[in-house]
Amino acid sequence: MSAHDPADGLPEHPERLWSSPEPERSYDVVIVGGGGHGLATAYYLARNHGITNVAVLEKGWLAGGNMARNTTIIRSNYLWDESAGIYEHALKLWEGLEDDLGYPLLFSQRGVLNLAHSLQDVREGVRRVNANRLNGVDAEWLDPGEVGEVCPIVNVSPDVRHPVLGATYQPRAGIAKHDHVAWGFARAAAAMGVHLIEHCEVTGIDVEGGRVRAVQTTRGRIAAGRVALCAAGHSSVVAGLAGVELPLQSHSLQALVSDLLEPVHPTVVMSNAVHVYVSQAHKGELVMGAGIDACNSYRQRGAFHIIERQMAAALELFPVFARAHVLRTWGGVVDVSPDASPVVGLTPVDDLYVNCGWGTGGFKATPGVGWCFAHTVAHGEPHPLNAPFSLERFTTGALVDEHGAAAVAH
Amino acid sequence: MLLIPCPWCGPRDEVEFHYGGQAHVAYPEDPGSLSDAEWARYLFFRDNPKGPFAERWSHTAGCRRWFNMVRDTATNEIHAVYRPGEPRPVVA
Ligand SMILES: Cc1cc2nc3c(=O)[nH]c(=O)nc-3n(C[C@H](O)[C@H](O)[C@H](O)COP(=O)(O)OP(=O)(O)OC[C@H]3O[C@@H](n4cnc5c(N)ncnc54)[C@H](O)[C@@H]3O)c2cc1C
Numbered sequence: 001m002s003a004h005d006p007a008d009g010l011p012e013h014p015e016r017l018w019s020s021p022e023p024e025r026s027y028d029v030v031i032v033g034g035g036g037h038g039l040a041t042a043y044y045l046a047r048n049h050g051i052t053n054v055a056v057l058e059k060g061w062l063a064g065g066n067m068a069r070n071t072t073i074i075r076s077n078y079l080w081d082e083s084a085g086i087y088e089h090a091l092k093l094w095e096g097l098e099d100d101l102g103y104p105l106l107f108s109q110r111g112v113l114n115l116a117h118s119l120q121d122v123r124e125g126v127r128r129v130n131a132n133r134l135n136g137v138d139a140e141w142l143d144p145g146e147v148g149e150v151c152p153i154v155n156v157s158p159d160v161r162h163p164v165l166g167a168t169y170q171p172r173a174g175i176a177k178h179d180h181v182a183w184g185f186a187r188a189a190a191a192m193g194v195h196l197i198e199h200c201e202v203t204g205i206d207v208e209g210g211r212v213r214a215v216q217t218t219r220g221r222i223a224a225g226r227v228a229l230c231a232a233g234h235s236s237v238v239a240g241l242a243g244v245e246l247p248l249q250s251h252s253l254q255a256l257v258s259d260l261l262e263p264v265h266p267t268v269v270m271s272n273a274v275h276v277y278v279s280q281a282h283k284g285e286l287v288m289g290a291g292i293d294a295c296n297s298y299r300q301r302g303a304f305h306i307i308e309r310q311m312a313a314a315l316e317l318f319p320v321f322a323r324a325h326v327l328r329t330w331g332g333v334v335d336v337s338p339d340a341s342p343v344v345g346l347t348p349v350d351d352l353y354v355n356c357g358w359g360t361g362g363f364k365a366t367p368g369v370g371w372c373f374a375h376t377v378a379h380g381e382p383h384p385l386n387a388p389f390s391l392e393r394f395t396t397g398a399l400v401d402e403h404g405a406a407a408v409a410h
Numbered sequence: 411m412l413l414i415p416c417p418w419c420g421p422r423d424e425v426e427f428h429y430g431g432q433a434h435v436a437y438p439e440d441p442g443s444l445s446d447a448e449w450a451r452y453l454f455f456r457d458n459p460k461g462p463f464a465e466r467w468s469h470t471a472g473c474r475r476w477f478n479m480v481r482d483t484a485t486n487e488i489h490a491v492y493r494p495g496e497p498r499p500v501v502a
């Protein structure tokens with residue numbers, strides 16, 4: 001690799017990361033969905049609980065869903081104790097994950113700014129900083145001058161339509177290389193005996209006497225002691241196969257990258273009010289996310305007006321981007337819940353477990369939710385950190401309303 | 411970007427519209443008699459099909475009226491638009 005290669009610093013891959021076994025006719029645990037969450041769950045089932053007779057079934061290719069499409073922002077600065085619990089657990093795991101998996105993830109703790117553009121934003125931000133600190137999460141409130149010191153290319157002039165009035169700052173937040181995260185988990189899980197089976201769509205779930213027995217797939221029937229759903233955008237469809245209804249709506253969520261630039265953007269900047277979030281990838285592209293498309297959709301592409309709005313917001317915040325070019329745009333399908341928090345836990349069907357509803361923000365949770373969901377599946381009861389995220393909360397009313405801290409318009 | 415045929419104004423760009431979620435969700439007839447689980451269903455559970463979906467739209471930048479539309483969430487094909495109070499058309 002030459003010193004000028006734009007991919008400089010990216011590690012070489014071994015030729016093969018995992019093998020592709022034929023599916024067995026039966027497993028102790030079948031995980032539906034081979035995204036980051038399914039792979040992390042498989043890994044921790046094997047590593048923490050010694051359960052290795054596990055298959056991860058993926059209808060496409062491994063981690064080709066939202067795992068390959070997200071903007072990789074990792075942070076734990078959510079408002080409520082329940083969220084701080086699970087996201088901070090994840091962030092602590094991220095901090096040791098490269099060593100744990102023995103695989104480079106390019107985890108970069110470059111910090112995240114969540115900008116405030118109105119008095120209400122300021123109050124909400126200051127409240128969240130205080131809540132974060134009470135939960136042991138690193139957080140600071142920055143005035144516009146300090147925002148400009150952390151990220152000099154942000155326009156902090158008061159003369160713009162949505163002036164920056166301040167920002168929350170989490171220094172330990174950052175980004176990681178999403179493909180590597182998936183491959184790292186996949187490789188480590190496969191090494192412990194987990195079967196990773198691609199091009200295997202789950203088309204039915206057999207339930208007898210209130211208990212899950214097997215999944216029907218495009219590669220035949222596979223019996224299962226337990227079934228764990230990690231199907232992100234398709235959660236409603238997959239759970240529906242077992243007669244389980246979920247309080248979710250699927251939407252397109254888009255992102256885009258620019259051509260390669262010199263290092264100009266040292267941190268991650270998110271703006272809930274004007275619907276853009278930006279970081280600079282290791283290679284040099286500006287990575288930008290937007291809000292969800294309003295209408296329900298299972299299409300992995302969204303509407304152009306969303307991108308136009310996102311670019312308008314980006315240009316106001318970062319005038320220096322005016323000469324950058326859009327290189328490519330894409331979309332994922334995200335499953336959004338009524339309180340902008342995930343649904344993780346048991347279902348009305350015995351031995352059927354669900355992990356879904358992470359909406360626009362589940363990448364950051366990957367190790368944390370894998371850890372907790374593996375515990376839930378192994379013990380047949382929720383891990384304390386995912387217990388508040390049960391399906392029952394919609395009946396009891398104990399919602400975990402994170403619309404403010406979810407930071408993506410939805 | 412969708413080209414949405416408003417039943418009053420004709421085809422207009424999606425940016426003129428506001429989305430209102432699932433259509434035909436009736437307010438409970440006897441609210442006082444609902445259990446917590448039934449309230450949860452009414453408040454938080456909506457259909458989320460991969461395929462034809464009857465949904466509400468408002469032509470906010472035009473006639474400002476609400477109407478219903480059957481759209482395929484997997485293909486974006488618009489099967490039908492119809493006025494409030496009209497029954498959901500049968501689509502193939
Ligand atoms: C544009 C975009 C930007 C985002 N940005 C961020 C961000 O910056 N930070 C953050 O924390 N989160 C972000 N997210 C959200 C994050 O990507 C998701 O919450 C997270 O990836 C969901 O978990 P997962 O990785 O397992 O999902 P996925 O990778 O989508 O995995 C689900 C898998 O299930 C498979 N599947 C579905 N149905 C079946 C079936 N019937 N049989 C077999 N397999 C099936 C799918 O093919 C898919 O591979 C973003 C998402 C998008 C789309």
Ligand SMILES: [Zn+2]
Nearest residue numbers: 416419469473
């Ligand atoms: Zn109209």
